[in-house]
Amino acid sequence: MSMVALTVNQRAVRTPAEPRTSLADFVRDKLDLTGTHLGCEHGVCGACTVLVDGVPARSCITYAVACEGADITTIEGLDKDAVTSELRAAFTREHALQCGYCTPGMLVSARDLVLRLPQADERAIRIGLSGNLCRCTGYVGIVRAVQSVIEARRARGVAAEPDGGRKILGPAGSGRSEHDGPGRAERVRPAEPAPPATPVASIPDFTPTAVFTQQFSVAHPPAQVFAMFDDIAAVAACLPGASLTAPPDPARVEGAIRVKLGPIAATFSGFARVERNPADMCGRIVGIGNDRRSRSTTQGEIQYRLVPTGEGAATRVELSIGYTLTGMLAQVGRPGLVRDLAERLIAEFAGNLDRRLSGAAPAGADPVELDGVSLASGLLRARVARWLGRFFSNKDGAA
Amino acid sequence: MKPAPFGYVRPRDLPAALAALGEPEVSARIIAGGQSLGPMLNLRLVEPQLIVDITGLAELKQAERCGDELVLGACVTHADIEDGRVPDVTGGAMQRVAGSIAYRAVRNRGTVGGSLSHADPAADWVSALAAFGAKLTLRSLAGSRTLAMEAFVVGALESALRAGEIVETIHIPVMPASAHWGYFKACRKPGEFAHAIGAVMIDPSAGTARVVIGAIDSAPILIANPAELFGGRIGGDYKERFDARVADAILAKAGVASPAHRHIHVGVLQRAVREAAA
Amino acid sequence: MRNERDFSSADGAGAGQGVGARLPRKEDDRLMRGRGQFVADIRLAGLQDVAFVRSPLAHARIRAIDVPERYRANVFTAADLTGVNPIRAVSGLPGFKISEQPVLAVGKVRQVGELVAMCVAPTRAEAEDIAAAVTLDLEELPAVHDMRKAREAGSALVHEEWVDNVFLETNFEVDISSALDAPIKVTREISTARQCMSPLEGRGVVATFDQRLDQLTLYSAAQMPHITRSGLAECLGMEQGRIRVVSPDVGGGFGHKGILLPEEVCLSWLTMHRGHPVRWTEDRREHLTASSNCREHHYRITVYADRDGRLRGIDCEATVDSGAYSSYPFSACLEAAQVASILPGPYLMPAYRCRTFSVATNKCPILPYRGVARSGVCFALELMLDLVAVEAGLEPGEVRLRNLVRPEQMPFDNITKKHFDSGDYPEAMRRALASIDVEGVRARQRNGEMDGRRIGVGVSIYCEQAAHGTSVYSGWGIPMVPGHEQASARLTPDGGLELRVGVHSHGQSMETTLAQVAHEMLGVDTAKVRLILGDTAMTPYSTGTWGSRSMVMAGGAVAAACRELGERARRIGAKLLQHDPDAVVLQNGEVRGVNGSVTLREIAHTWYRRPQDLPVDVDPGGLEVTSGYKPQRDSGTFSYAAHAALVAVDCQLGEIEILDYVIVEDGGTLVNPMVVDGQIYGGLAQGIGTALYEEMPFDAAGQPLATTLADYLLPGPTEVPAPRLDHMETPSPYTQFGMKGIGEGGAIAPPAAIANAVNDALRPLGVELMQSPITPYRVVEAILARRDAERPAA
Incomplete structure (x- = not known):
């Protein structure tokens, strides 16, 4: 806990709070100002909207510590505010609230609109309020109420404040601090030991929810390529982020793969088994792993098939890679982003296989973490793009 | 839905920020307005040990016109641009883009640098600034480098930022008076993630264009040879010469497999072109 | 058409406060000042917060739950909850299969988000830290994610003790x-x-435990506190008298807050175990991925008609995805079984067959959501009627007019024996058609739009059974059967009126509208009427707020209690006026006779403070009355509405804009038209969500794919137009004042009207959409599919 000092509803406040405490939790739990409501805690619904340095901000995704020195106004602080009083009268007249849960945030946003946009018509009011959800009223009364206040003020010739009174640059609430944050000892959360993976008893068969197929050719005969696929350590080294955690055995390969989607990082630890069919020059690596932190599990399989070309001197490598993801990471919306990651990861894998087969070391000596740097290599991306074959999953089938 | 514990520092100057970011063995994340990182922290999708708040850095909250470009500090907010608190060098284009990002309460804290660093393919600035020909200055303890906007985003949520590096400034060239711009996005509701973005800057008198197709689940496409889109040349009649089939082929080549998605993207791009010509 | 009221107003003029007044709401002020008290706002000494460890998988066997040593005292699993019973919501319908929902998972998890362990700490953040440190060892089982595949032989079983995944199959045929x-x-x-x-x-x-009263108190954001109490008592094995359930201010319900939650049982146990108050608030991710869902229906439907568009019959097989468990008290089969009984809608037809399946899947249980099965039924039937119109070469509106039950047939028993109480359905449709100007739209369509979009017009109509009671629910055989609704009315010594009713308001404005009813009966100024709602210790038993019943039932009960209270006051007043009781009347809050008048305040003062002045034969019950109410028939009121939508479809982007929207509605006598309008507007917004935006997708592993409101889209101000409303007021012949329930109706018809309008716009392209929500992607996909189909094979 560190001291957070700011002004709330014109009262100087100095209260200990963790850096992770949102401004909303700060005013609700530390100051008992419960008029600020939490509706989504990810900045979409608007129920938590408060004024920070005089302009609306989401208190659920603004941390109290980041508002050091700032001037906060919650709905309780607008009790005697003239504009809000006018809005309240209009809200009750137009039946602009039912359950009332969205109302404090709605009034804060409406007040901002009234001040900034004196010429707003119904459409502009609706767009202006689009960051505040109401599940009860259908917005009819809200829009009418706000419109009536705007019109009344226009009729009275009240001047607008197009910038909401803000004259300086940068995030509202920032730059008001006298110091640089909590004491050193509390600055860094101690690193936790990597949580152990949940033991995986068996490697079940599964139907992948996403499958990528791609192919490329190498100037080596199939037998040589097939031998390389038998070298688990070598294959793993081609898979970005993969590492072996025990000496491999085809029946049970113990390992982990670290993936990173922007700031989201996960390490899936688990097992794989290797199946090979020398007669058909094909094989399969199937594995399962979980990331304990995010309670997410992934199952994946790499199927390969080697086809001789150039009268047996060269090989076309046909890869089919499928995966299924479950748990928190799977539930993050916009699966397109996860697919883009998987696609890049798999392209990199194919690229590394190709390099290794061609005698070059994979990009990055050790298990590579897939990140922007390794992909920034334009040449590699260009080659990878050529390999990308069909890509079938239910892309937005549900969207 | 509360974040995992994190440490927090608010450096007073850039070297201190870079030092904090570069502390060995510490997973650190930069926060500016927190409008992208905040939700991910609350959802515990991200659990850094240290948050480095760069909103205390006065040098990142400046905007000035330097010669033929506008230099924006990374911590300038969308609302700063929307409200005209920064000089306009794009004939209103930046203001228009800024005003349509998320919601006002988000724009009051969300920053241009933060949005770019997050590298969300559906975000407005990554497409718009590529069309406007912007460049970024990235800084780390090792020094600084400059990157064209279109080279900055490399994939979904993946930027070219290296460990310990931050976006310091954004450089937007002054748009020639003869240039037209258009910006159109498909959203199912205001403030929602865009499903398709078209951003164009077309200068028919110079015969040049910068055309961007954005929100395709990976890095936006800056069309390498924009003249192809207009039947081989860019002239005053570009609106009439827009060739949807070329745009569709570019999308297909970029891996947008669904015809319906391509159809929407092409339509959005066409609207951006029309808006430029209007 | 404003019908003559069939009731006599106690004060004639109504003073602008009685039945029919657009009275501003009593509840607004506190809510607009941030002074409402929602459950998360309750502050109790020693309160600690709870976070749950939830299943990340849709279907898995639990091999182990590993709790780090340092958190042993803070974490509880099913093994700790000795003596706690699973939630059982059994339907009496023949063939219903029983599911037991353990409050914390035992052995298996059957849905993502199922509770596995409960973690308690001083703050929610710390409780989440503990939850994050608990490790689950799960053996994944095949997930049953598709309700239709779930019915196929060989499907994995959600409940292994069952022979299939069907909670209940019903068959109905005429x-x-x-x-x-x-x-x-x-x-x-x-x-x-x-x-x-x-x-x-x-x-x-x-949850907290009061040692003095030996009573558990559960504050819960709940619609039906008395039912919650019954359910809790069953799960905890406690006498109901030892449990008090209080609903504070509730931020919207819509059905979501109508079931007993495992969390409610868990926290009740925890506070008794730990000896301090505990709190859990559902966050948005929990709501979206772990709680209850609604509305997932599939219909295979055939409509038979004559050439003139008159219906000959409907044959339907309907499947409802009921999720993993049967929710208390509504059960897993209410939705599908309702489908069979209400699919014929407000129409005449000589033949009908409907077979329904309530299917168990590895998803959240479903709950009756505003409009319950009606939104889906209306969607299915009304889309089909438009196709009949195409076949018959008629305007869609004309097909409706030829098939709707006619006013002269009222009251009318339809093919499924629903007793339509009153109304003029064709008139509502005619007004909607005229108002949306179908002919004008047709002319516009012929000319095309300047902006290249395609416009279309769509209509839909429904009638909605509301406030249905004993005879209906006893047939379902679920744990809750409504009987008489009761209210208590008490005059305070200073002449104020306290009303206690067991329903609850979560936006319905009942603090205002029930006060209006009291004013209507007694003439008391609504400012002096206090409502006490939703508290089992303070109010008479009630099944609570659901099924558009509260105004009809609680309004009737308040009227009954006030009538009796008024009669007692009148007799005391007569004594004070030295009159024969038959010679005085109660009017405008006064008892009046030829000798003058005496106010209710004076009468109250006499009862409480000067009992020596009371008549010797005074009713010893005094000025406090509990009375009950049931409509003359308990088969329900039938409000109805015709909706008409004009939309524009952008065929390039797939975007749909609602250009105009008309609702012609008949809710019987309106107690507060402003509040009724608000309910309709709000229902429309939710209906638009169903039509165009809202969808919780799942992947084949049963993973829910929308965890935030950026993925699950709720309509905002720009998505909901201000509709044009037209009221008809045909009083119900069976209820107090002629009221009909209207709370849900607004949400029922919009998906059908909007889809019909979209299909009308796209019909020249040969495109039709038969699935909600109608997203831009689906529109474009359908257009391209049609285009490809027409293109000669390459």
Whole structure:
């Protein structure tokens, strides 16, 4: 806990709070100002909207510590505010609230609109309020109420404040601090030991929810390529982020793969088994792993098939890679982003296989973490793009 | 839905920020307005040990016109641009883009640098600034480098930022008076993630264009040879010469497999072109 | 058309406060000043917060739950909850299979988000830290994610002790064979998406134990506190008298807050175990991925009609995805079984067959959401009627007019024995058609739009059974059967009026509207009427707020209690005026006779403070009355509405804009027209969500794919137009004042009207959409598919 000092509803406040405490939790739990409501805690619904340095901000995704020195106004602080009083009268007249849960945030946003946009018509009011959800009223009364206040003020010739009174640059609430944050000892959360993976008893068969197929050719005969696929350590080294955690055995390969989607990082630890069919020059690596932190599990399989070309001197490598993801990471919306990651990861894998087969070391000596740097290599991306074959999953089938 | 514990520092100057970011063995994340990182922290999708708040850095909250470009500090907010608190060098284009990002309460804290660093393919600035020909200055303890906007985003949520590096400034060239711009996005509701973005800057008198197709689940496409889109040349009649089939082929080549998605993207791009010509 | 009221107003003029007044709401001021008290706002000494460890998998066997040593005292699993019973919601319908929902998972998890362990700490953040440190060892089982595949032989079983995944199958038939030779026969498959009800406030619980009273108090964001108490008592094995359930201010319900939650049981146990108050509030991710869902229907439906568009019969197989468990008290089969009884809608037809399946899947349980099964049924039937119109070469409106039950047939028992109480359905449709100007739209369509979009007009109509009571619910055989609704009315010594009713208001404005009823009966100024709602210790038993019943039932009960109270006051007043009781009347809050008048305040003063002045034969019950109410028939009121939508479709982007929207509605006598309008507007917004935006998708592993409101889209101000409303007021012949329930109706018809309008716009392209929500992607996909189909094979 560190001291957070700011002004709330014109009262100087100095209260200990963790850096992770949102401004909303700060005013609700530390100051008992419960008029600020939490509706989504990810900045979409608007129920938590408060004024920070005089302009609306989401208190659920603004941390109290980041508002050091700032001037906060919650709905309780607008009790005697003239504009809000006018809005309240209009809200009750137009039946602009039912359950009332969205109302404090709605009034804060409406007040901002009234001040900034004196010429707003119904459409502009609706767009202006689009960051505040109401599940009860259908917005009819809200829009009418706000419109009536705007019109009344226009009729009275009240001047607008197009910038909401803000004259300086940068995030509202920032730059008001006298110091640089909590004491050193509390600055860094101690690193936790990597949580152990949940033991995986068996490697079940599964139907992948996403499958990528791609192919490329190498100037080596199939037998040589097939031998390389038998070298688990070598294959793993081609898979970005993969590492072996025990000496491999085809029946049970113990390992982990670290993936990173922007700031989201996960390490899936688990097992794989290797199946090979020398007669058909094909094989399969199937594995399962979980990331304990995010309670997410992934199952994946790499199927390969080697086809001789150039009268047996060269090989076309046909890869089919499928995966299924479950748990928190799977539930993050916009699966397109996860697919883009998987696609890049798999392209990199194919690229590394190709390099290794061609005698070059994979990009990055050790298990590579897939990140922007390794992909920034334009040449590699260009080659990878050529390999990308069909890509079938239910892309937005549900969207 | 509360974040995992994190440490927090608010450096007073850039070297201190870079030092904090570069502390060995510490997973650190930069926060500016927190409008992208905040939700991910609350959802515990991200659990850094240290948050480095760069909103205390006065040098990142400046905007000035330097010669033929506008230099924006990374911590300038969308609302700063929307409200005209920064000089306009794009004939209103930046203001228009800024005003349509998320919601006002988000724009009051969300920053241009933060949005770019997050590298969300559906975000407005990554497409718009590529069309406007912007460049970024990235800084780390090792020094600084400059990157064209279109080279900055490399994939979904993946930027070219290296460990310990931050976006310091954004450089937007002054748009020639003869240039037209258009910006159109498909959203199912205001403030929602865009499903398709078209951003164009077309200068028919110079015969040049910068055309961007954005929100395709990976890095936006800056069309390498924009003249192809207009039947081989860019002239005053570009609106009439827009060739949807070329745009569709570019999308297909970029891996947008669904015809319906391509159809929407092409339509959005066409609207951006029309808006430029209007 | 404003019908003569069939009741006598106690004060004639109504003073602008009685039945029919657009009275501003009594509850607004505190809510607009941030002084409402929602469950998360409750502050109790020693309160600690709870976070749950939830299943990340849709279907898995629990091999182990590993709790780090340092958190042993803070974490509880099913093994700790000795003596706690699973939640059982059994339907008496024959063939119903029973599911037991353990409050913390035992052995298996059957849905993502199922509770596995409960973690308690001083703050929610710390409780989440503990939850994050608990490790689950799960053996994944095949997930049953598709309700139709779930019915196939060989499907994995959600409940291994069952032989299949069907909670209940029902069959209903009237003479379907007579329809089979009809000249028009249209068959389609129609589906509606799974949705989350998404009140702005989620569920929430604060539990504490009062040693002095030996009583558990559960504050819960709940619609039906008395039912919650019954359910809790069953799960905890406690006498009901030892439990008090209080609903504070509740931030929207819509059905979501109508079931007993495992969390409610868990926290009740925890506070008794730990000896301090505990709190859990549902966050948005929990709401979207772990709580209850609604609305996922599939129809395979055939409509038979004559050439003139008259219906000959409907044959339907409907499947509802009921999720993993049967929810208390509504059960897993209410939705599908309702489908069979209400699919015929407000129409006449001689033949009908409907077979329904309530299917168990590895998803959240479903709950009755605003409009319950009606939104899906209306969608299916009304889309089909438009296809009949195409076949018959008629305007869609004309097909409706030819088939609607006519006013002269009222009251009318339809083919499924629903007793339509009153109304003029064709008139509502005619007004809607005229108002949306179908002919004008047709002319516009012929000319085309300047902006290149395609416009279309769509209509839909429904009638909605509301406030249905004993005879209906005893047939379902679920744990809750409504009987008489009761209210207590008490005059305070200073002449104020306290009303206690067991329903609860979560936006319905009952603090205002029930005060209006009291004013109507007694003439008391509504400012002096205090409502006490939703508290089992303070109010008479009630099944609570659901099924558009509260105004009809609680309004009737308040009227009954006030009538009796007024009568007692009148007799005391007569004594004070030295009159024969028969010679005085109660008017405007006064008892009046030829000698003058005496106010209720004076009468109250006499009862409480000067009992020596009371008549010797005074009713010893005094000025406090509890009375009960049931409509003359308990088969329900039937409000109805015709909706008409004009939309523009952008065929390039797939975007749909609602250009105009008309609702002609008949809710009987309106107690507060402003509040009724608000309910309709709000229902429309949710209906638009169903039509165009809201969908909780799942992948094949049963993973829910929308965890935030950036993925699960709720309509905002720009998505909901201000509709044009027209009221008809046909009083119900069976209820107090002629009121009909209207709370849900607004949400029922919009998906059908909007889809019909979209299909009308796209019909020249040969494109039709039979699935909600109608997203831009689906529109474009359908247009391209049609284009490809027409292109000669390459």
